[in-house]
Amino acid sequence: LLIGVPTETAPAEKRVATVPDVVEKLRKLGFSVAVQSGAGDASNFADDAYRAAGADIVETASDIWARSDIVFKVRAPSPDEVALLRQGGTLIGFIWPAQNPELMKQLAAKMATVLAIDSLPRQLSRAQKMDALTSMAGVSGYRAVIEAANAFGRYFNGQITAAGKIPPAKVFIAGAGVAGLAAIGTAAGLGAIVRANDTRAEVADQVVSLGGEFVKVDYEEEGSGGGGYAKVMSEGFQAAQRAMYAQQAKECDIVITTALIPGKPAPRLITAEMVKSMKPGSVIVDMAAEQGGNCELTEPGQSVVKHGVTIIGYTDLASRLAKQSSTLYSNNLLRLTEELCKTKDGVIDVNMEDDAIRGLTVIKEGAITWPPPPPKLP
Ligand code: NAD
Numbered sequence: 001l002l003i004g005v006p007t008e009t010a011p012a013e014k015r016v017a018t019v020p021d022v023v024e025k026l027r028k029l030g031f032s033v034a035v036q037s038g039a040g041d042a043s044n045f046a047d048d049a050y051r052a053a054g055a056d057i058v059e060t061a062s063d064i065w066a067r068s069d070i071v072f073k074v075r076a077p078s079p080d081e082v083a084l085l086r087q088g089g090t091l092i093g094f095i096w097p098a099q100n101p102e103l104m105k106q107l108a109a110k111m112a113t114v115l116a117i118d119s120l121p122r123q124l125s126r127a128q129k130m131d132a133l134t135s136m137a138g139v140s141g142y143r144a145v146i147e148a149a150n151a152f153g154r155y156f157n158g159q160i161t162a163a164g165k166i167p168p169a170k171v172f173i174a175g176a177g178v179a180g181l182a183a184i185g186t187a188a189g190l191g192a193i194v195r196a197n198d199t200r201a202e203v204a205d206q207v208v209s210l211g212g213e214f215v216k217v218d219y220e221e222e223g224s225g226g227g228g229y230a231k232v233m234s235e236g237f238q239a240a241q242r243a244m245y246a247q248q249a250k251e252c253d254i255v256i257t258t259a260l261i262p263g264k265p266a267p268r269l270i271t272a273e274m275v276k277s278m279k280p281g282s283v284i285v286d287m288a289a290e291q292g293g294n295c296e297l298t299e300p301g302q303s304v305v306k307h308g309v310t311i312i313g314y315t316d317l318a319s320r321l322a323k324q325s326s327t328l329y330s331n332n333l334l335r336l337t338e339e340l341c342k343t344k345d346g347v348i349d350v351n352m353e354d355d356a357i358r359g360l361t362v363i364k365e366g367a368i369t370w371p372p373p374p375p376k377l378p
Contacts, residue, residue, distance in 0.1 A: 001031055001032075001069035001070055001346055001347060001348065002031070002032045002033070002034060002067060002068055002069050002070070003018070003026055003031050003032070003033050003034070003068065003069070003070045003071075003072055003337075004033075004034045004035075004036075004058070004064045004065065004067060004068025004069075004070070004071050004072070005017050005018045005033070005034070005035045005036065005039055005055075005064070005071075005072050005073075006036045006039060006061050006064045006065060006071065006073065006081070007036045007038055007039040007061065008039075008073070008074050008075055009061075009075075009078055009080075009081065010075045010078075012316055012319065013042075013074065013075055013316070013319050014042035014043055014319045014320070014322035015042075015043055015074045015318065015319050015322050015325050015326045015329060016039050016040045016042070016043050016045060016074070016322075016326045016330075017072035017073050017074050017093060017326075017329065017330060017333060018033070018035065018072050018330045018333065019040065019043075019045050019326055019327050019330045020040075020045055020049040020050050020052065020053040020055075021053070021327075021330075022330040022331065022333070022334045023035070023050055023053035023054060023055045024053045024054060025334055026334065026337060027053075027054050028344075029337060029338065029341050029344050029346060030341065030344055030345045030346025030347070031070075031337075031341075031346045032056070032346070033050075033053075033054065033055040033056070034055060034056040034057075034058045034064055034067055034068065035047070035050045035055045035056070035057055035058070035064075036057075036058055036059075036060070036061060036063075036064045037057050037058065037059050040326070042322055043322035043323045043325075043326040044322070044323050045323075045326070061081075061084060062084055065081070065084035065085055065086065065089075066084070066086060068086065068089065069086075069089065069090060070089070070090040070091075070092065070348065071085065071089065071090070071091045071092070071093075072092055072093065072330075072333055073091065073092070073093030073094075074093055074094060074326075074329060075093065075094060076093065076094055076095050076096060076100060076103060077091065077093070077103070077107075079103075079106065082103070082106045082107060082110065085107070085110050085112060086110075087110055087111055088110070088111045088112065088113075088365070088366075089110065089112055089113075090112065090113045090114070090115070090348070090350075091107065091112055091113070091114045091115070092114075092115045092117065092333060092336065093116075093117060094116065094117055094118050094132070095114060095116035095117075095118060095119070095362055096116070096118055097116055097119060097362045097370045097371075098263070098371075104362065104363065104368055104370070107363055108363050108366050108367070108368050109366070110366070111365060111366035112363055112365075112366065113350055113361070113363060113364050113365055114361070114362050114363040115336070115350070115357075115360050115361055115362070116360055116362045116370070117130070117132045117133075117332065117333070117336070117360060118132070118133060119359055119360045119362055119370065119372075120132075120133070120356065120359055120360045121355060121356060121359035121360075121372075122134070122227075122228070123227050123228065124355060124356050124359075126356055127356045127359075129332070129335040130332050130333075130335045130336045130339070130356070131332065132328075132329050132332040132333075133178075134178050135325070135328035135329060135331075135332055136318040136325060136328070136329065137177070137178035137179040137182065138178055138179070138182045138328075139182075139317070139318045139321050139324055139325045139328065140179050140182075140287060140317035140318045141178070141179035141180060141181065141182025141183040141186065141256075141258065141287070142182050142183070142186045142321070143317040143318070143320050143321045144179070144183050144256050144258075144285040144287055144312075144317055145171075145183050145186040145187045145190070145256065145285075146186070147285055147312050147314065147317070147320075148171075148187075148254045148256060148283045148285050148312070149190065151283045151303070151310045151312065152169065152253065152254060152281070152282075152283050152310075153281050154166070154169060154253070154281075155168075155169065155191075156168065156169045156171075156187065156190035156191050156192040157169075157190060157191025157192065158191065168191055168192055168193050169192045169193070169253045169254060170192065170193045170195070170251060170252040170253050170254070171187040171192045171193065171194045171195070171252060171253070171254040171255075171256065172194075172195050172196070172197075172215075172248040172249070172251075172252040172254070172255045172256070173187070173194065173195070173196040173197075173212065173255075173256045173257075173258065174196075174197055174198075174245070174255065174256070174257040174258065174259050174269050174270070174294060175197075175198055175257060175258035175259035175260065175288075175294075176196045176197070176198040176200075176203040176206065176207050176212075176214075176258075177198070177203075177258060177260070179258040179287055180196060180198065180256070180258040181203075181206055181207070181210055183256045183258065184196055184207060184210045184211065184212040185210040185211065187254070187256075188210060188211030188212060189211075192254070193213075194210075194211060194212040194213065195212060195213045195214075195215045195248065195252070196212045196213070196214060196215065197214070197215045197216070197217065197241075197244070197245075197248075198214075198223070198230075198259075199217075199221075199223025199230050199231075199233055199237075199241075199259075200222075200223045200224050200228075200230060201222060201223070202224065204216075215244065215248065216244075217237065217240050217241045217244050218240050218243075218244065219236060219237045219240035219241070221233060221234060221236075221237045223237075225261070225262075229261070229262050230259070230260070230261045230262075231261065232261055232264060232267070233267075238267075241269070242269075242271070245269055245270065245274060246271075246273070246274050246277065249270065249274040249275070249277055249278050250277045250278065252278075252282070253279065253281075253282050253283070254282065254283050254284075254285075255270060255278075255282070255283075255284045255285075255295075256284075256285045256287065257269060257270060257284070257285070257286050257287060257288055257294035257295060258287045258288065258294075259288060259294050260288055260291055265291060265292040266288035266291040266292045266293055266294050267294060268293075268294065268295075268296060269294045269295070270284065270286075270294055270295035270296065270297075271296050272296045272297055272307075275295065275296075275297050275306060275307050275309050275311070276307045278307070278308075278309050279308075280308035280309075281308065281309075281310075282308075282309045282310075283309065283310045283311075283312065284298075284309060284310070284311045284312065285312045285314075286298040286311065286312065286313050287317065289301070289313035289314070289315050290315040293313065295311060297311055298311055298313040299311070299313050300313045300315055301313060301314065301315050301316075302314075336360075339354070339356065339357065340357070350364060352364065352369075358372050358373075359372050
């Protein structure tokens with residue numbers, strides 16, 4: 001079968017779904033690969049590198065969509081792209097079926113088979129190698145710290161220089177999931193004093209192992225909502241948490257917020273009052289901007305200065321490190337393709353008996369199969 005990789009069309013999206021190294025590996029599995037001319041330009045993978053890896057370079061989007069048996073994408077397709085998808089074709093990429101019911105209907109009408117990488121059952125240890133949410137969150141957490149450092153007017157690490165003693169920056173990270181932990185490791189690596197908080201007590205040891213200090217909320221309530229994710233906390237907890245965050249906002253120079261609750265708006269953790277209390281020149285990076293923001297003053301997609309504090313609400317942090325994120329993402333898709341093609345003969349078998357494959361198959365030959373039944377108990 002032919003795997004096709006079109007250029008991403010979402011505004012400012014720099015990633016590409018397959019890099020040249022992965023083209024070679026897909027060909028070893030028996031597939032042919034075609035890449036739209038320029039698809040890798042924004043992430044620094046030239047057409048020639050794809051050619052050298054054995055891909056065909058195809059000039060236009062309509063050609064690549066028409067020729068491909070399987071399309072690899074990063075972002076969910078636009079209506080124009082869905083129109084280009086071949087009747088009965090296969091599409092693999094981010095889809096977010098809960099947020100995109102209209103897209104799901106359009107894809108089903110194409111009799112397509114659609115594998116949504118965002119719907120992978122992440123709790124299966126076998127699925128980790130395919131987990132693009134984790135790899136993209138890791139890149140984003142790193143980039144959030146780099147953005148903060150870029151907007152901040154001082155060093156992160158403490159120094160004693162002939163021109164004076166410089167104290168280390170203090171960084172507070174709200175939410176220590178995949179992105180938060182990546183941010184903790186990056187900020188600690190730059191030499192800052194790092195503190196972090198999460199409603200799930202189980203992450204405290206991970207925070208410490210990455211060089212951070214876990215700051216507890218003075219209120220007994222466990223925050224796990226199942227599957228490693230958070231739940232909405234009680235009013236009492238939220239009040240106690242606000243008091244602690246208010247104190248951290250006053251003391252810290254950088255606040256990076258990553259808190260999310262599946263299926264709910266992002267919890268509001270940083271109020272306008274807290275922003276006002278921060279030192280001039282402080283920086284907030286709100287990684288939850290797209291889900292409504294953890295900070296009251298965030299403007300999604302923008303960097304703004306309010307009360308002397310730079311508030312960064314970029315929603316494309318992974319795309320801002322496009323070479324790295326494209327490499328990791330295309331490795332995740334390669335691992336998925338290996339699972340779909342155990343016979344290594346360039347043909348895929350979407351096996352609905354396999355828990356991992358069942359979970360991410362959201363449309364099978366035109367039939368909507370999302371949401372999946374709960375995974376079988378071992
Ligand atoms: P996420 O992006 O949904 O949430 C980010 C973090 O915000 C979470 O740690 C959450 O607890 C925290 N949070 C939510 N509300 C908060 C609040 N009010 N205050 C402070 N923090 C709050 O989560 P994620 O990073 O995608 O992953 C969450 C969990 O899933 C992690 O434990 C991760 O290790 C786990 N995970 C497991 C697997 C696996 O088992 N294979 C794979 C990937 C992720």
